[in-house]
Amino acid sequence: MAEVDAAKSLMGLLNGITQKLYYDRSDVTEELLRRELFAHLPHEEFRALHERMRGLLKSIATADMDHAQLEAFLTAQTRRQAGGGVTAEQAAALSRFWKSQRVRVRESLLAQSRWEPGLRGLSWRVDLRTAARGEADPGGPVALVELELGRAGQDSQFVCLEFDESKVNQLLKKMSDIQESIDGIAHRS
Structure with missing residues (x-):
């Protein structure tokens, strides 16, 4: 007992x-x-x-x-x-x-x-601007990114971002730097 x-x-x-x-x-x-x-x-x-x-x-x-x-x-x-x-x-x-x-x-x-709010979805596209009347240079392509964010049990919120070519290159460089840092930490462990 x-x-x-x-x-x-x-x-x-x-x-x-x-x-x-x-x-x-x-x-x-x-x-x-x-x-x-x-x-x-x-x-x-x-x-x-x-x-x-x-x-x-x-x-x-x-x-x-x-x-x-x-x-x-x-x-x-x-x-x-x-x-x-x-x-x-x-x-x-x-x-x-x-x-x-x-x-x-x-x-x-x-x-x-998990981080909150979390990324629930991502969509993107690249648009080309057209010249308006009287405008000589319409500019380059523009990347549009839509992020769907949300917390568990709540409705999503949407964030729209617009990037020109230089901003896309800056973002890619930052992401590359982050990946290198993660790889460096992972290889030390």
Whole structure:
């Protein structure tokens, strides 16, 4: 019976940590979890358990571990010595918890990583101006770009941009510079 209660408390702890980390529940505090689930544990012992489970959940979520990766990771964690590892019961609870929560945590992480408003659509065309009466030079081609921007669950907003040839070249140069910076960072990692 005590083993069942311990497993339920650990699942509650994992759920509480996930609520705080991935679902922005600021009302779920470390103290609340200790008081509700592990009141019998000394404060420092609970803090160590909380931090260990929090760290493991972050590692599992960041890697978006599938079943095989999770089992290998948890097996390695159960073999660790000196306070950093987990018991077989804790590993089993982590495995059950992750199997039931993986999709929701992944969706939450994706939602947190999106910029708002987001780009929903882009359309463009190039127009050639014609000379008006009495105008000798109509000018060069003009690129018209329409961006559709929006937040989740809201109507789109549209932004129209007009570029002459020099502005298009400046934009392409800036985009090339950004790509070089990204490539430089990606190759260093």
